[in-house]
Amino acid sequence: MGTFLDEKIRGDHDFYNDKPIVTSNDHKGKGADCAHEICADDSSLDEQEFNEADLIGMVEAVRVLLQGLGEDLHRDGLLKTPLRVARAFLSSMKGYQMSAEDIICGALFCEPGPQDPNASGGGSGGMVIVRNIDLFATCRACLLPFKIRSHIAYIPSGERVVGLSKLPRVAEIYSSRLQTPHEYADGVAQALTDTFKPLGVAIVVESWHLQWPGITNGNGITKPSFEEHVAWIPFQAYAGKGSFADRSCTLWDEFIAVLELEGTRIHFPSLRESHAEARRGRSCPFLFRDWKTSWNGCNSALFPTICSGLGTWSPSNGVIKRATENFVKAESGSIPAMVAAVESLLRAVGQDPSSQELQFTAMRYVCWLLASTQGSRYPSSYLPQRCINNNSVTVNSSALVNADDKMETIMASELHIPFYSQCEHHLLPFSGIAHVGYFYSIKDSQIERSMVLKTVQLYSRRLQVQERLTRQIAEAIMSNSTFCGVMVVVEASHVCMVSRGVKKIASSTATVATIGRFAKDVASRTAFLKTILKGKADISCQC
DSSP: OOOHHHHHHHSSBOTTTOOBOOOTTOTTSTTOOOHHHHHHTTOTTTTOOOOHHHHHHHHHHHHHHHHHTTOOTTSGGGTTHHHHHHHHHHHHTGGGGOOHHHHHTTOEEEOOOOSSTTOOBTTBSOOEEEEEEEEEEEETTTOOEEEEEEEEEEEOBTTEEEOTTHHHHHHHHHHSSEEOHHHHHHHHHHHHHHHHOOSEEEEEEEEEEEOOTTOBOTTSOBOOOHHHHSOEEEEEEEEEEETTSSTTSHHHHHHHHHHHTTTOOOOOOOHHHHHHHHHHTTTSGGGGSOOOOOSSSOOSOOOOSSOTTSOOEETTTTEEOOSSSSOEEOOTTHHHHHHHHHHHHHHHTTOOTTSTTTTTHHHHHHHHHHHHTGGGGSOGGGSOSOOOOTTOOOSSEEEEEOTTTOOEEEEEEEEEEEEEEEETTTSOEEEEEEEEEEEEETTSOOOOHHHHHHHHHHHHSSEEOHHHHHHHHHHHHHHTSOOSEEEEEEEEEEHHHHSSTTOOTTOOEEEEEEEEHHHHOHHHHHHHHHHHHHHHHHHHHHO
C-alpha cells in the first residue's frame, strides 16, 4: 500500500528527525545493519492492513521507552528501532483480526471410514495427530515472547477431515495474541471444535518462558546465582473438548502414547492439578511476585515493591536500589511515562490496559526493560581495574609455548557462561552462552570465573547486538589484565529471528572476537574451539 508512511520508510531520511538513515544496502558504511536484522526486517505487515495513525502513535511510544532508558535516539543502531518495534508488535497481534473459520471452512474434505462398523479410521473415528507445531506467543502478563510447541489431536466425524496444514495455521492465529499457555490451549481446542464439529479435540502445549534475575522459583525461593537466572522455564498446558473432555478417558492415554513415539515426554497431570496451576499462573515467572502500589496518582499500573532483583523504587529520588549492587539511576519521571507508552501500545491493538488481566502488564514490561538494560547504567567501579586473583583456579587449561619469545604461557578458559541481552533493533531478548579463552604467562595469574561473569553481565545487560557484545567482552578482559591473548565465542538464539520475520525456530548465531595471540595464531584458535567442544561433550555425559 503506497501510503505516506511507506514512502518515508523507503526514503533516505528518518521519519521524525529528517536525518539521513542507513539502509540495508549500506553494508560498507557506518552502522550497516547486521545480518539477522536485515533478513528479519522484511516481515512486518506484508498482508495485514493497519491504521497508519495508530502506527505513528506506536512509534512515538517506543521513542518514549528508549528515552526512558537513557538512550540516544540518533545513534545508528536505534534510528529505525521505533518503527521496527511498532510494526513487529502489530504483526505479533494480528491474530485478533483473524478467525479459525476463515482458515478451515474451505479445507474440509470427504474421507470415507472403514467398511467394518466396529472399526475406526479415515474420516470416521480414527485419531489424527499433528505434532511439534513450534511457535512463539506474547505473554499477557509481561509482554515477553515465550516458546510454544503444540501437539493437536482430533477425532473426525461425518466422514470429514480437515487439511492438515490448517491445524498449525489455527494454532498460529491464537499464538498471535496476548496469551498464557492455558488460554492458548483452550482457545485452539475450542476454535477447532466450533469450526468443523469433530467428535473430540485435544491439545498438549509445551511452553518455555524466559527467566531473569530476582524472580523466585515455584517454591518462592529467590535464586542466588546469576548463572541460574538465565534460563527458559518449562511449563505444560492441556485442553480437551468433546470426547477428550474427560481427562481420565483412554483417548488421552492413546494421544500421549503417540507423542512418546518421537521421544516427547509429557507429564499429564490430574484435572485438579492442572486447574490449580492455571489459577496460580505459574507459566510466567513475573507472577511469583506480589505487585503493590508504590506511588500516588498513577491509576493505570502498579509498580512492584521488589522489581526482580532491583530492589525498591523510591518516587522521591527516582533511584532503583539493588541488594547486590550500589544503585542504578533512573529518571524519576521516566517510569510513569514509560508505563503510559506501553499502555498506548496495548490500546493500539485493541486491548484495555486497565482490565484485570492487563492492569500490571505495562509495568512488568517496563521492569523487564530496566532490568535487561541496567548494565549501561552501572557505575564505573562495577569492574575493578585489575580483575585478577592470585588464588583463582581454572580446570580448563593447557600449557603452550609462545613461539615468539619462548616464554611459557598457559591457555585457560571459562566456558558456558549464560547471559541474556536485549536486541537494540527490535527490543526483543536474545540469550545464550559465552566462552572466554586467554593466554597468561607463568608469572601471572588466572581470572576468577566470577569476574568473567560480571564482565559478561555488564555488557550483555544493555541494548546490544551480538557482534558488539562479543568484541566488548574480549576488549574488557584484555584491557583489565596482562594476558597476551583473549578469544571470546558467543552462541545465542535471537527471539527477533525465531519469533518473527524469517521465523527460523531452530536457528542460532555464533560470533567470535580475538585479540593478541589468538588473532595471529590459527592453532591457538583451533585449540580453544576444541576445548569448547570437549566441555559440551562433558556436559552431555553428565546429563
